[in-house]
Amino acid sequence: MGTTQLEAVQEPKYWHLKTVLGEALDSEFAVGEVLPNERDLAARFGVARATLRQALEQLELEGRLQRRRGVGTTVAPPRRGIHVGPAERHWPGQGPDDWRAIGCVEAAAPAAVARLLGDEAGDDLVHTIHRVRTSERQPVATDILYVPRSSVPGLSDALSPAEHPHAVLAELHRLDLEGEDRTVELGSARAEDAKQLERLPGAPVLIVTTRYVSAGRVTAVSAATYRADTCRLTFGDSGAVEIDTDQTRQAS
Known part of the structure; x- marks a missing residue:
């Protein structure tokens, strides 16, 4: 899995990251699959962990991710x-x-x-x-x-x-x-x-x-x-x- 750097954009960095993460969820992960830890994800996308957390929180609000205690962050099933x-x-x-x-x-x-x-x-x-x-x-x-x-x-x-x-x-x-x-x-x-x-x-x-x-x-x-x-x-x-x-x- 290669490293993906974010290009300079006008929208907030975490919002652009949310879009990139959403595309990765569609193409690379199955429903119920556990995402890599925050450190690895932040390194992959070249962002600070605080920016990554904002993007993950937004995806959770939109129903794309679920955070389960003792399991981690998983891909949510379709609506x-x-x-x-x-x-x-x-x-x-x-x-x-x-x-x-x-x-x-x-x-x-x-x-x-x-x-x-x-x-x-x-x-x-x-x-x-x-x-x-x-x-x-x-x-x-x-x-x-x-x-x-x-x-x-x-x-x-x-x-x-x-x-x-x-x-x-x-x-x-x-x-x-x-x-x-x-x-x-x-x-x-x-x-x-x-x-x-x-x-x-x-x-x-x-x-x-x-x-x-x-x-x-x-x-x-x-x-x-x-x-x-x-x-x-x-x-x-x-x-x-x-x-x-x-x-x-x-x-x-």
């Missing part, structure tokens, strides 16, 4: 394809659904969610369902589903904590779902989401916000937080539209 745009419309908890409700409370909707709900939220409390999504037995997303009281007027007031989320979802399923729209943006994991996703607070995440429309109004809003390091979100019938930073990088 899981997570379908978030079903061909047929379904209410949350209906149809092919791999979300699990973990709790439900009545609370004021955050200002951003209240704006999405419009007049249906008002100053009233909304049913707030917390859910978690798993893939291959690993947590990949958390979700908060906001359902105004006016959307589920037939809900009983005498519900136990265990019954509450399922009762709200059951009432939603009685409505005719007319449409839904989604937005996706990059964000940082909040402390409560990070704990559920087994990540550190502030880790990069993909936030998928969905509005559900029934009877010409927004009936519920979902704010789902997906791990950006292990998930590839797919949309549509074939999943042809993907959020995949690996493919984006290779195409650029």
Whole structure:
């Protein structure tokens, strides 16, 4: 294995090194393979170990590397394809659904969610369902589903904590779902989401916000937080539209 020197570039040296390392991961290493130690890698690329660590940390944040205690730094498996745009419309908890409700409370909707709900939220409390999504037995997303009281007027007031989320979802399923729209943006994991996703607070995440429309109004809003390091979100019938930073990088 020869020595590769970095040429003078305008971007930060560690960022350029990250790109070079990423190309090496694609061509020279297999999934699960342990990387050489920092001293050898720094010598190969002709950089200080501090620069190397910055590049490795960035690759770890992007899900290209995993650091395992007692093992070292290994090449991470490809991102899981997570379908978030079903061909047929379904209410949350209906149809092919791999979300699990973990709790439900009545609370004021955050200002951003209240704006999405419009007049249906008002100053009233909304049913707030917390859910978690798993893939291959690993947590990949958390979700908060906001359902105004006016959307589920037939809900009983005498519900136990265990019954509450399922009762709200059951009432939603009685409505005719007319449409839904989604937005996706990059964000940082909040402390409560990070704990559920087994990540550190502030880790990069993909936030998928969905509005559900029934009877010409927004009936519920979902704010789902997906791990950006292990998930590839797919949309549509074939999943042809993907959020995949690996493919984006290779195409650029």
